[in-house]
Amino acid sequence: MNGSAAPTIRADALTKRFGDFVAVSDVSFEIRAGEIWGFLGPNGAGKSTTIRMLCGVLSPTSGSAEVLGFDVARDPEEVKLRIGYMAQGSSLWNDLSVQEHLRFYAGLFGLAGTKREDAISHWLKRLDLYGQRARLAGTLSGGYRKRLALACTLLHEPQMVFLDEPTSGVDPLSRREFWDIIVALAEAGTTVLVTTHYLDEAEHCNDLALIYDGKIVASGTPESLKRDARNGITAEILSPDTVRVLDAIETQPFVASAGLYGSALHVCIRERDGLDRLSQFLQEHAIPVDSIAQVTPSLEDVFASLVGKR
Ligand SMILES: Nc1ncnc2c1ncn2[C@@H]1O[C@H](COP(=O)(O)OP(=O)(O)OP(=O)(O)O)[C@@H](O)[C@H]1O
Ligand SMILES: [Mg+2]
Structure with a gap:
């Protein structure tokens, strides 16, 4: 982790309204490079909405955010090219195989030739998907769908990764595997924003923010929050x-x-x-x-x- 570098993410009074309803209200925070930043909060608190604004897929009503130096409202395409985003809901196609998904995502991010094949083979093995590579995504179990979604997110080695409930519905041993991967990513310098409802997982995070009713109500390291x-x-x-x-x-x-x-x-x-x-x-x-x-x-x-x- 490099404390002196510019933050990978800077959110400043980020706000999202849907009609009269304020889903995210005046949210500000910074995430440093190589950090695992945990975003916690009850259902409907505003986590996914915040993430979607940071990923450039939903425009903020007011406030601003910079991701890897790009303004999410002005340069959403620049942001999208440089990040990995594992959305909370499934973003898989039921009638494409595991391998076809990885080829598609590789193409999307400009991976080709041996680089593409090496990356695909690496993540197939790392996420224990190799034996399933020819299967249609629609026939995979819930946990394997998560594995595939994670592989698609990490394939192009993004500097910044957003994981929205990556481990929900994943069995305990596989959750541990997912977290081994997340920790290894951060150690290699990737910045990770992750949401979870499993508070044992939050202990792996360097920093946490708790959001409630669209507002951040507490933040700090797991230790400092407890203290x-x-x-x-x-x-x-x-x-x-x-x-x-x-x-x-x-x-x-x-x-x-x-x-x-x-x-x-x-x-x-x-x-x-x-x-x-x-x-x-x-x-x-x-x-x-x-x-x-x-x-x-x-x-x-x-x-x-x-x-x-x-
Ligand atoms: N497109 C939309 N239109 C209207 N309301 C929305 C829209 N998207 C989200 N909301 C509302 O905004 C609030 C925050 O939703 P969000 O999905 O960000 O919560 P969350 O913290 O991710 O919850 P969960 O833990 O259940 O995933 C909720 O009340 C939700 O119903
Ligand atoms: Mg959510």
Whole structure:
């Protein structure tokens, strides 16, 4: 990662309206070269819409963005040539084979001759698609469709890659493979913007931004987000009746969020004396608990405390 270079992406007050509805509101951020930048947020928060503006396929209502030095509104074609974009929905043709897809994308990005064949063979092998190369995309399983879409995205070695939920519907071992590839790309200097709903995956990112209702509500490294004092404390409660505890506390004003975490209950409180208040509340209401302790919040806790009660 090169900290002194110009950022690969600079978004400045990026906004998208659909009629009266504001899908993305005043979003600003920078992504440095070689970084894995994770974009998190609940369904409908505005992640895909932001990505589509950055890829030059949707024009911003206001604000601006530069990708690899090109303005996305003024030079969308320059942007499209230099990036890889794996859209959230399938962009495959059911009646083209795996190999035909790769040949098509290679042509689109000007790869020819041995360079084209080498790239295709590399990604067929790397994504375990070689045995499937003659199959029609329409007959592939969901996970293999994702593999093919990823191969098509990376074939031309773009400097900047946008991956919109690359691993949704992908089995756990394959997810790990996808992330090995993403990490290797970044190590080789490629910049990656990735969205995911799997918060364990977000731990692989150098930087994260949380978007909610079209606005970025938090950003930072996974570590700094977890440390952030605004999140107060996270308490872990063990109880013989977790559901009763959850019912009792989740509506309390001092509780930012509460939810099951394995067999325990995790409660986020945005106050330093949160643990005392929680203990006192449980005692006063004679709610039985086995233990209550402050724990290091997981990203899931951070996420829940920021968007859980809004
Ligand atoms: N073309 C469109 N016309 C009208 N509304 C749209 C359009 N595209 C997106 N939206 C709305 O904008 C909001 C943001 O959608 P977006 O797809 O960016 O969310 P997202 O964060 O990617 O969600 P998900 O996690 O479900 O993929 C949603 O309310 C969506 O319905
Ligand atoms: Mg989306």
